[in-house]
Amino acid sequence: MEWIAAKTVAEALAHAGPGARYVGGGLSLSLLSERGVERPQRLIDLSALPLRSIEGRQGELRIGAMVRLAALGQEPLVQTIAPLLRQVVAQIATPAIRNQATVGGELLERPRCPLFRDATNPRCAKRLPGSGCAVLEEAHAAGAIFGTSAACIAASASELAVALGALSAQVTLLSPEGLAERSLPILDLYVEPGQTPEREQALTPGELLTSVTVPVSSQRRFGYARIADSPLLPLASAAVMMELRDQQVVEARVILGGLATRPWRARACEQALRGHRVSDALVELAVARVLDGAKPRPDSRHLPALATQVVRAALRHAVEEHATVRR
Ligand SMILES: Cc1cc2nc3c(=O)[nH]c(=O)nc-3n(C[C@H](O)[C@H](O)[C@H](O)COP(=O)(O)OP(=O)(O)OC[C@H]3O[C@@H](n4cnc5c(N)ncnc54)[C@H](O)[C@@H]3O)c2cc1C
Numbered sequence: 546m547e548w549i550a551a552k553t554v555a556e557a558l559a560h561a562g563p564g565a566r567y568v569g570g571g572l573s574l575s576l577l578s579e580r581g582v583e584r585p586q587r588l589i590d591l592s593a594l595p596l597r598s599i600e601g602r603q604g605e606l607r608i609g610a611m612v613r614l615a616a617l618g619q620e621p622l623v624q625t626i627a628p629l630l631r632q633v634v635a636q637i638a639t640p641a642i643r644n645q646a647t648v649g650g651e652l653l654e655r656p657r658c659p660l661f662r663d664a665t666n667p668r669c670a671k672r673l674p675g676s677g678c679a680v681l682e683e684a685h686a687a688g689a690i691f692g693t694s695a696a697c698i699a700a701s702a703s704e705l706a707v708a709l710g711a712l713s714a715q716v717t718l719l720s721p722e723g724l725a726e727r728s729l730p731i732l733d734l735y736v737e738p739g740q741t742p743e744r745e746q747a748l749t750p751g752e753l754l755t756s757v758t759v760p761v762s763s764q765r766r767f768g769y770a771r772i773a774d775s776p777l778l779p780l781a782s783a784a785v786m787m788e789l790r791d792q793q794v795v796e797a798r799v800i801l802g803g804l805a806t807r808p809w810r811a812r813a814c815e816q817a818l819r820g821h822r823v824s825d826a827l828v829e830l831a832v833a834r835v836l837d838g839a840k841p842r843p844d845s846r847h848l849p850a851l852a853t854q855v856v857r858a859a860l861r862h863a864v865e866e867h868a869t870v871r872r
Pocket residue numbers: 566567568569570571572573574575576591610611636637638639642645646647648649650651652653654655702703704705752753754755776777778779
């Protein structure tokens with residue numbers, strides 16, 4: 546395996562190509578390589594690149610892709626401008642993992658499916674296109690209930706993406722093709738499996754994630770909740786945003802994690818919130834719409850209850866934040 550310690554962004558991009566992978570903190574890549582799930586031929590280390598700054602400017606927060614999660618959580622600007630981010634980052638994994646993991650690597654973490662992460666399983670269309678799906682064939686209890694297909698039901702992993710989705714963040718990507726730069730809403734970075742589960746993100750070959758931009762607004766209230774049976778990887782998480790004017794919800798975002806093949810926008814729930822006066826009753830009206838579009842399987846009947854529970858908790862946090870700000 547070839548190891549390239551890129552000194553500039555241009556050098557990193559020049560080495561991209563078939564079999565090459567970028568290395569952020571390397572946590573996920575090393576784990577999957579040890580298990581034989583990933584077999585990169587060339588690793589492009591990004592740690593010397595100038596993608597480590599966090600800047601607040603012109604009504605937005607710009608976060609470099611190589612910022613470590615621990616540094617993101619400790620940055621005073623983040624606490625002032627986007628406290629939700631700090632709250633979410635503090636709950637991801639362990640302090641040791643947060644010291645190593647990068648923003649880019651966390652956002653592009655591979656899915657959770659245990660049979661994807663088990664290289665001895667021969668039936669995983671995500672790893673081996675066209676090989677079927679052991680989870681579906683064996684009615685395994687793992688999987689998502691939103692955004693699934695007949696080919697794959699693996700839940701996406703990134704908690705940070707859920708929070709950044711509620712914050713309406715954008716990601717900036719740089720392509721090796723002519724060094725073209727583009728920005729897209731963070732939720733558009735992720736794609737549903739459909740018939741091509743091997744494709745998880747909307748990245749073009751060799752595209753490098755360089756930064757994340759979070760817009761700032763004083764009118765917005767946020768809430769986050771997660772349900773975990775261990776301190777690691779939550780079973781479900783939800784981040785919500787409510788923009789309020791005169792007690793009315795004028796805009797809302799409700800994003801679910803852990804239960805969907807991509808960070809999932811609960812649009813019916815958002816619709817139920819818009820145009821109404823904020824109250825406990827409104828929270829319950831919205832919660833009643835969380836499962837619109839869900840596709841639970843007989844072996845995952847416990848998951849819908851988790852979805853409603855986690856969204857209810859996140860919405861209540863946002864309502865509490867609103868009440869605190871008004872006092
Ligand atoms: C024990 C354990 C517990 C965990 N608990 C949680 C949890 O509670 N919540 C949670 O959300 N996550 C959790 N995780 C996942 C963890 O957050 C990720 O493994 C970690 O963030 C990966 O970051 P990294 O920088 O090491 O990624 P890397 O391994 O460096 O990269 C991951 C992927 O992204 C690609 N990549 C990296 N940077 C870029 C870039 N700039 N542009 C393009 N591609 C890039 C790599 O090629 C690779 O495919 C846990 C992981 C472990 C091992």
